[in-house]
Amino acid sequence: MVQDLGYLKETPSQTAGPYVHIGLTPNYSEIGGVYETDLGSVMINDKTLGERITLTGRVLDGAGAPVKDAVLEIWQADSAGLYNSPSELRGAADPNFTGWGRCPTSSTDGVFRFGTIKPGRVPFKDGRKMAPHVTFWIVARGINIGLHTRMYFPEETEANAEDPLLARIEHRDRLATLIAAKEGSVYTFDIHLQGDKETVFLDI
C-alpha cells in the first residue's frame, strides 16, 4: 500500500433554491431590520477611480424565458488592474472599490444591474495580459452548482483578440456570447443558460 494522500473532499454543492434572496439579499426580499443594507449592492463611491459603467442584462433559460429568481455576483479588478483581495500581491487595490457586487434578477422583468467601473487589464498565468473582463457567478433554483462565466467589452477589439481565454474557445461563433453590447456607459450582457445562444461557462 502507498501512503494515503489525506485530502478531504469538497462539500458538494446544492441549488440556492427560489428563496435565496432571504439569505443573500434580505432587504430586497422585504426582510428589513436584520442587516442595514444588502451586501454587494454598492461597489463604488465618490472617490472610486475609473470610468463609471453600468452592467445590465438578463439570465435566460432553455426556452428563452427570463430567470426571475437568480442571484448574480461579479468580481473584477479595479481601474489599474488590481484585485481588492489579500491574495493580490502585486500592489494595493483602490480602497474605494470593492471589486465585488451582488444583484438579484428582478422578480418582475428578470433584469440585473450593477453600478461599477471598467476594470484594467490583469495578467494571465504566463504574464501575457488578459483583456479587461468581469467574472460572473450565477445561482438560482434549478442550478445545482453555481455557474462561472466572464463578460468582455466590445470596444476592446485588440485586447480581446489577444486574450488567452477567448483564444481557447474552439467554436469561434461562441465568442460573441461573452462580449457585452455597449450603449454609452451601459453594457448589456444577457446570459443564456441553454440552447443555440448558450453562454460559454467555465470550469475554473
Next chain:
Amino acid sequence: MSDRSNSKPETGAFFARDRAWHPPAFAPGYKTSVLRSPQRALLSLDGTISEITGPVFGHSILNELDNDLIHNFARPGESAIGERIIVHGRVLDERGRPVPSVLLEFWQANAGGRYRHKKETYLAAIDPNFGGCGRAITDDEGHYAFRTIRPGAYPWPNGVNDWRPAHIHFSVFGHGFAQRLITQMYFEGDPMIWKCPIVGTIPDKQAIEQLIAPLDWGNTIPMDARAYKFDIVLRGRRSTLFENRPEGN
C-alpha cells in the same frame, strides 16, 4: 489572525473541482434543472489571478445578532417559536487547513416549514418573530456558530407529493472567487433526506452524507439548545512549491 498573521497569503491555483462528486447541471428528477442546465461542455481554465483572488469581509459588517436567528428578527423580549438549536462547525480546505475570516450566510424556513418570501404560498403560518437569515465570519481556526430554530419540512411542486427534508441553506466565501459555494445542510436521522429529488441530484451516497449534520451532544446547552455540527470543506489550493510568482502564475 494569531499564528497566521505573519504568513503570506496563499496564491496557488485551486485543486480542480471533482464534478462527479457535485451534482450534475442536468438532473431531470429535479424538474427545474431541465431548462436551466447548460448542454455544452464547460471551458476549463486553470486558475488565473481573476479566480484565485476573491473578496474578504471584515467583522465590521456584522451586527451583534447576525448569528442569532432566534432573536435577529424578533420583537423586543420575544423570540422565534420552535426547537432551539445551535449549528456550528469549521470551514476547512481540501488540505484540511482551517479557512479563517470567511463569510458564511444562512437562510431557512421557520419551524413549520414556511419561508418569509413573497413567492412562498405554503399554508403553514409565518412566525412573526422569525426572519430566517443570518451570517457569521470564521475565526482564526475556521470556526463559525449560530443559533436558530430547527426548520420544518415543506412541500414543493416538483413531483405530485415531494417534500424537502428539514434543511438550512449555506452560502460560503473562501479566499478565492473559485471557492464560492452554496449548499444545504440536513439533519441526522431525517428520513426525508433519502426521498428528496434535490438531495438525489448528488450521485454519490458519501457525498450526500457530507451534507448531514450529526447531533453534537457534547455541545448541547442543558435547558437551552441542542447542537448540530456541520463542517464545510472548500477547494484546496496547490501549495505554491514552484509557482509563487507575484506577477502571476
